[in-house]
Amino acid sequence: MKIPEKIEVVNIGLDRFIDAFEDTKTQYANYDWKPPQGDPELLAKLDRLKSSEKVKAANREAYERLNNSQPVLIDVKQAKDVIPQLKEKVIFHAGPPVKWENMCGPVKGAAMGACIYEGWAENIEEAKEMCAAGEIDFSPCHHHNAVGPMAGILSPSMYVWVVKNKTYGNEAYCSLNEGLGKVLRFGAYSDEVIERLKWMEKVLGPNLSKAVRATEDGINISNITAQALQMGDECHNRNVAATGLFLKQLVKLFLEVIDDKKLILELVNFISGNDHFYLNVSMAACKTTADSIAGLKNSTIVSVMARNGTEIGLRIAGSGDKWFTAEAGIPKGLFFSGFTQEDANPDLGDSTISEIAAIGGFAMAAAPAIVKFVGGTAQDAIKYTKEMASITHGPNRKFQIPQLNFMGTPTGLDILKVLDTGIAPFINTGIAHKNPGIGQVGAGLLRAPMSCFKDALNYMEVK
């Protein structure tokens, strides 16, 4: 060993040792070390996969696909017309598979609401009996190229956004957003909820369909998202700018295809009255993007992260359809008047597909307004995004954050990096009341549990 002329030190562990470096003006980096996750055997596997050329190549490919995906809104259709499995008495839900008896309050509430909406049940009692008797086939949205926010309930008559990945040809679907407060996706099922769903089926869906079909090539969704990120949205929990940008395109189309001025006004009022209208189309776009890596051999990049209010589930590109699940955490956040943390349902919804496609919590720096959910500062928002950069493959080429010098958003959540750094991905989410029938009570933040990442690595095989 030859002693270097000037030493430069990476400090790994105790902060107290950097005093000496400060006093002697020695260059140093104080690595924010956290214990890696897993027993020695798992860590050995982690190191092996990290240095595997096959894994590296597969992850590079996954990163390229996530970047090159071009989600385009091509149609709005009734779910049963685009998803053949969604037949009579079939209901899709968010997250990994879950049986009726294990469903959380809001998912049960939304499922019962859907039974009434579809006319399978007269009232809530009947709906409950029907579900409990096993007359309804439940299946995760994710098993059918679909996603749904919160409860994620999708039934045959509902209209869905049809988004196509122009680069890879795959399609994905998501319901239309009903608005905030008492809505089906947060587990509410009162008459007004059902009435609104009916209106969406009779009026909103068909007219959106007409409008989208009037475009030549559809509406490019990632372009809207990219713009919205520069306007203060992260397009998961804040969609104000994106909804405005989307509406800008829709208004023109409505004027082209609809003669009835009052109808246009009705449509525009509904859309502009809901700052989250864009969320669902964005989620469908994220799903087409994420599906481009599903089943990609040897890749350790996460292709699905979703919650059903009971469990959170992951799917890894390289392990195909296999779910890795853990108990869903409870988000901490801000609550509407009259509600408290006590009322919060565990983490819920497919909307974390946003993070898998490099927006949402990973793009928090773009939307400092919403770190207030956990009493954070604008500085924290930047910290979250930088932190997520350390557990993802690389920066996004399309989604950029101006206040980070146009750094691309963290893209390609890698289980190896999660376990290596001990940093769990960060989720921002709406919060449903834990009981059925009440609806949204707040919004907040949490981190995904480590155990499902460990299980995923345990299962992964390099071929």
Place this chain on the structure above:
Amino acid sequence: MGIKKNIINKDNNNDSVFLMEIAGNLEKSDGISSASLMMGTEANKDILIQANLLTEEGEKAKENDLIIAIAADSEKILKDSIQKIEHSFENAGSEKQEEGDFKPPTFEAALKTLKNPNFALISVAGEYAAREAGRALDNGLNVMIFSDNVSLEDEIKLKKKANSRDLILMGPDCGTAIIGGVPLGFANMVSVGNIGIVAASGSGLQEVTVTIDKEGAGITHAIGTGGRDLSLDVGGITMSTGITTLEEDPSTEVMVLLSKPPHPDVAKKLIQKAKKINKPVVICFLGSKGFKSEGNITFTSSLEGAGIAAAQLSKGEKISLPEFTVDNIDAMLEKDLNNLLGDNSGNNAGDNKYIRGLYAGGTLCDESIDIMKGSGISPYSNAGVPEKMKLKDSNKSFENSMVDMGEDEFTKGRPHPMIDLSLRNKRIEAEAKDDETAVILFDLVLGYGANPDPAKDMTDTLNKVKDKKILVASVCGTDSDPQNYSDQVAQLEKCGVTVLPTNAQATRYACKVIEEIKAR
């Protein structure tokens, strides 16, 4: 009965999350049963209705109007809360923003922040240390593992790996190193000079570097090897690399090799290697006896001896190792004995006859045991003594006792005594209550990593016991240390402690006290 009020701020558009935070804070204050700030959209009004907060006034709000809805116990509280809301709006953004303190979250990111990273200092929990060390070596960094609890197998593997990459691995359980004047881990700020050190002992290395500094010499590099390096299993891999490194280092003119009692085969091998070197080498392997010179090698048996000999060699002086480097020893002794025994020796038979040593530095404790044995006193201890001299209970002294309080039994679940002195303070008080105790002997280790003002943390304890027993100490540190040597010594002396320049001298002094008591 409470009152409910809606106030509308016309055309006052605000971010909903910002508003929720204000409302949330308001709801925490006394006398407010509920509060909500929302823009007057239809959806928001529904939420207010659900919360039973919407009034006729609120109904009139338009979507760009802010509704402040409050249910309070009294008009007064309501008025106050509106003021609070105004205050929240005015003070938004004034909360302290944490600036800059970005710690790289990954090893790779940490590397990228440096121009030419060449060392990693690892102090994570032992079970993770080997993995971090392996990664640092793979990235071309020399490594110091401060952490303990690294397996022997990992240690050997890592040391071989370091050698194959022409790097050095210091540790595991390496407490101290100084490379190019930069203190790593628990180290003192000592003068730069021409003496290079390789040491299999943390506090030993500190004592030797500090002694060299006191003698007016200085060091080039001090390489730590970790406590197990000179075991038969490891075979002195790092010390051997260290010798070669210092041999090739042009600024190193004198070399010191230092170890707790090594395995004889390993010691022999390293001595052979040192003999072939074209520089004077001072070797202090504790447990060996006496002072001797052979060719380029000088053997010493104490840390102090190693430090002084190296300093003298470095200045081209003849080696001479005095018993004390202060000249008023007899006067000090007289004063201490008078304080303890009184003018007319009211000493009860059987009282005041033992040394109780309470140490933070493990090798300092070892050095003291060696010196005491040389003076015909065989102390019991919890470390580094043959089985028959082991203390049955580390928490209870027996006859002459030397306790290394840095050993596992004292540090499980609490910081090392160089950082947290509370356990040792308690022990000092306990020893002071024991009639058989004559001298309480201790060390105070300064430097980076150590307690920022250890003497101050001892003041209360020392003042309680100073009239009961003779307190003898040495302070391992320099005036350039963050704690300042002179200041620490002055604080101890103010509490009646007799402070000697080195641990060896403090120990010799303690032995003299015992001899004198016996003689009287």
